[in-house]
Amino acid sequence: AIRMTQSPSSFSASTGDRVTITCRASQAIGTYLAWYQQKPGKAPKLLIYAASTLESGVPSRFGGSGSGTDFTLTISCLQSDDFATYYCQQYYNYPSTFGGGTKVEIK
Amino acid sequence: EVQLVESGGGLVQPGGSLRLSCSASGFTFSSYAMHWVRQAPGKGLEYVSGISNNGGTTYYADSVKGRFTISRDNSKNTLYIQTSSLRAEDTAIYYCVKGRGLGVLSSPLDHWGQGILVTVSS
Numbered sequence: 320a321i322r323m324t325q326s327p328s329s330f331s332a333s334t335g336d337r338v339t340i341t342c343r344a345s346q347a348i349g350t351y352l353a354w355y356q357q358k359p360g361k362a363p364k365l366l367i368y369a370a371s372t373l374e375s376g377v378p379s380r381f382g383g384s385g386s387g388t389d390f391t392l393t394i395s396c397l398q399s400d401d402f403a404t405y406y407c408q409q410y411y412n413y414p415s416t417f418g419g420g421t422k423v424e425i426k
Numbered sequence: 427e428v429q430l431v432e433s434g435g436g437l438v439q440p441g442g443s444l445r446l447s448c449s450a451s452g453f454t455f456s457s458y459a460m461h462w463v464r465q466a467p468g469k470g471l472e473y474v475s476g477i478s479n480n481g482g483t484t485y486y487a488d489s490v491k492g493r494f495t496i497s498r499d500n501s502k503n504t505l506y507i508q509t510s511s512l513r514a515e516d517t518a519i520y521y522c523v524k525g526r527g528l529g530v531l532s533s534p535l536d537h538w539g540q541g542i543l544v545t546v547s548s
């Protein structure tokens with residue numbers, strides 16, 4: 320199975336910060352990469368798919384980039400609603416696999 | 427509005443079995459692949475299993491292969507997963523999830539149920 324590695328596993332940031340989360344695949348996956356946001360006690364929510372396509376209704380401060388093995392999720396101006404855990408997922412090869420998650424906490 | 431409602435969870439002893447169901451509404455169920463994803467308490471997401479829109483193709487994580495069986499009944503708009511030989515490490519919230527792509531198994535996951543807890547313990 321393809322291994323997805325996210326970094327960092329957690330970090331603290333302030334409202335208004337620009338933040339970047341990285342995800343690395345153990346083999347090339349093209350752009351078959353999605354990002355999800357999960358808040359405590361809630362189901363995950365799809366933010367970005369095809370590495371850089373914003374899901375409908377997701378604020379434009381979220382952005383994704385990358386292809387092959389290296390990907391990034393960027394939040395251009397962190398809002399209070401964005402403190403959550405973020406996961407990447409490859410759907411290039413099944414069974415699909417998720418990264419270990421990145422928790423964004425309030426500084 | 428897409429709705430996915432899981433049922434069938436609960437407490438089961440190690441070695442036991444449980445069948446989870448997911449009732450779907452708000453979309454043409456028979457046109458989309460469906461999946462199960464789980465999350466152990468305080469841990470990350472783990473892909474469990476997926477099934478194509480017509481049920482002809484299935485995938486399983488290595489951790490559940492041979493113990494879990496995914497299926498669907500398109501006439502009832504319902505997804506299932508039959509679990510057996512359950513272990514303590516299968517304890518998790520199990521989410522029923524819809525694939526985004528029409529008729530495509532390999533796609534992102536765009537709608538998630540609220541999840542149902544399965545606890546494996548004696």
